[in-house]
Amino acid sequence: MCGIIGIISKEPVADRLIDSLKRLEYRGYDSAGIATLEDGALTRLRAEGKLVNLIEKLKAEPRAGTIGIGHTRWATHGxxxxxxxxxxxxxxxAIVHNGIIENYRELKAELEADGVTFESQTDTETVAHLVSREIKRGASPKDAVHAVLGRLEGAFSLGFLFDGEENVLIGARRGSPLVVGEGEGEMFLGSDAIALSPFTDRIRYLEEGDFAVLSHHGIEIFDEHGKEVVRPIKQSTGKSFYVDKGNYRHFMQKEIYEQPEVIGHTLGAFVDLTTGRTRLPVGQSLDFSKIRRIALSACGTGFYASLVGRYYFERYARIACDLDVASEFRYRESPLEDVDLALFVSQSGETADTLASLRHAKGEGLTTAAIVNVAESTIAREADAVLPTLAGPEIGVASTKAFTCQLMALAALAVHAGVEKGRISAQDELAFTRTLQEAPRLVNEAIALEGQIETLARRMATRNHALFLGRGFSYPLALEGALKLKEISYIHAEGYAAGELKHGPIALIDETMPVVVVAPHDRSFEKTASNVQEVAARGGEIILFTDAKGAASGIVDNVHTIVMPEMPEILTPIVYAVPLQLLAYHTAIQMGTDVDQPRNLAKSVTVE
Incomplete structure (x- = not known):
């Protein structure tokens, strides 16, 4: 998760930019830099690696500018x-950027045809040249930024510093968070309130599509149409808490909203977004061409992510997979002679059963790999290969952004395995990675359905039980949706493969039983539709998550439908997870439960 900071002041800002970047180190990064205006002229300092390298450069080349921007980068494009x-x-x-510009290749080709020369491999530089072209045509910085924002596709936040403009700093966001802060005669923008907490506790949270123009005199905020709007000032608690809820009611809601950003960064660890080719994270080595069978193991939400992973590996890479709940893996005494890789999934990297399973696999002589969110964890240290999810700290006990990052890692890894196995051609690899790059935008569109989902949650909160159904990729989501609901609302819920409905669960169907159906219009849609009709015939209350084509099919008349954006099948587990999280979240709010710390549960289960 890249970090952004911007300051406009009457005093030199370089040291304070560095101070803020230090507070953003928790987001993860592999390079850093600042830009300031010196006598009206742009200057930059950048360095690979940790902030100490940038600090040493700044000591050697001090900067006295009173306006500037800074950034910590986690490599995606380049x-x-x-x-x-x-x-x-x-x-x-100069520009700093967090997120992914999906259509940067097309925009870059357009600029190159205009004679623009690029210095980097990034999608970010494309935006800088587009805004510069608008300024050359006579636009003001504000109008130039607004014109370019309308051409960008993806989820992103941006900060702009202009040559010769010592009283203008601009920030913009779409799908990736950005805040602005007010001080005494100075203004700030940052990735979150933590970045600004040393300087101000008066924060405004930019809303979706907003851009803000900062000057010494104040902050003007405009919506995506260029209309000036007012966003309320919030009193930040960033000075008291290292990880802050910001403008959200709960950490869980904040973490749901962070998903467009963090799944994009996770994708960047597994795909070179410049070339569109898959890769293993830096420093890791696995030869999938020699892997015949994978043993997957995890607990809780990680287990459901692994179940999706099994579908991914078997469908796209044609590698057979075994799957076990980690608490059972050691005790099943499964023959492991034909298993070439044991893959473990964990948010914390400290889950006792998963760690024990990893040690069991190593004892059997297997190559081990871990998809894990905490790089310094025990599981990460002991696995032969570490495959990171870049979700950042997840405070809510019910996993949200860690789950979708696990799905993204598994999807990209399966495509990489398919390439190495010779099952996916170079052309198809590019098609897959372009599709995966659409995930942040599609997740953002799913989050925009929150109002509709909140209305359904009010009904759900009046029920004592619920069933969740899905087929194919949607079956693990049915399990995960049921788990989320019971974790935080305490409503009893069960997830089933839709084809199992007639093998027992149908006996529970009556007018008091809500049935949540996850059914994008994919290869199994028609069969799932027949199960929905069986539920309707018995008076069950149906909540259907599908796309426009599925909604238009008219499965039954009496159904509450949430229409999701259309997308290729590989993305449905990642994107459809989001409305299920929101349904559980808003149901729990209606029930009055402790959303972030539900009873009897812990974030990391470190005992068996």
Whole structure:
């Protein structure tokens, strides 16, 4: 999760930019940089690696500018080099960026046809040149940014610093968070309130599509149409808490909203977004061409992510997979002679049963790999290969962003395995990775359905039980949706493969039983539709998550439908997870439970 900071002041800002970047180190990064105006002219300092390298450069080349931007980067488009480090610049400005510009290739080709030369491999530099071109045509910085924002596809936040403009700093967001803060005669923008907490506790949270123009005199905020709007000032608690809820009611809600950002960063660890080719994370080595069978193991939500992973590996890489709940893996005494890789999934990297399973696999002589969110954890240290999810700290006990990052890691890893096995051609690899890059935008569109889902949650909160149904990729989501609901609302819920409905669960169906159906219009849609009709015939209350084609099919008349964006099948587990999280979240709010710390549960289960 890249970190952004911007300051406009009457005093030198370089040291304070560094101070803020230190507070953003928890987000993860592999390079850093700042840009300031010195006598009206843009200057940059950038460095690979940790902030200490940038600090040493700043000691050697002090900066006295009173306006500037800073950035910590986690490499996505292009390697972790100084040339790819932010800020990037064009003729008229410097820019920092968090997120993914999906259509940057098309925009870059357009600029190159105009004679623009690029210095980096990043998607970010494209935005800088687009804004610069608008300024050349006579636009003001504000109008130039607004014009370019309308051309960008994806989920992102941006900060702009302009040559010769010592009283203008601009920030913009779509699908990735950005806040602005007010001080005494100075203004700030940052990735979150933590970045600004040393300087101000008066924070405004930009809403979806907003952009803000900062000056010494104040902050003007505009919506995506360019209309000036007012966003309320919030009193930040960032000075008291290292990880802050920000403008959200609960950590769980904040973490749901962070998903467009963090799944994009996780994708960048497994795909070179410049070339569109899959890869293993830096420093890791696995030869999938020699892998015949994978043993997957995890607990809780990680187990359901692994179940999706089994579908991914078997469908796209044609590698057979065994799957076990980690608490049973050691005791099943399964023959492991034909297993070439044992893959473990954990958010914390400390889950006792998963760690014990990893040690069992190593004792059997297997190569081990871990998809894990905490790089310094025990599981990460003991696995032969570490495959990181870059979700950042997850405070809510019920996993949200860690789950979707696990799904993204598994999807990209399965495509990489398919390439190495010769099952996926180079052309198809590019098609897959372009599809995966759409995930942040599609997740953002799913989050935009929150109002509709909240209305359904009010009905759900009046029930004592619920069933969740799905087929194929949607079956693990049915299990995960049921788990989320019972974890935080305490409503009893069960997830089933839709084809199992007539093998027992149908006996429970009556007018008091809500049935949540996850059914994108995919290869199994028609069969799931027949199960929905069976539920309707018995008076069950149906909540259907599908796309426009599925909604238009008219499965039954009496159904509450949430229409999801259309997408390729590989993305449905990642994107459809989001409305299920929101349904559980808003149901729990209606029930009055402790959403972030539900009873009897712990974030990391470190005992068996």
């Amino acid at each position: 390697a972790a080099t100084e040339a790819n480090a932010h800020p990037h610049r064009s003729e008229h400005l």
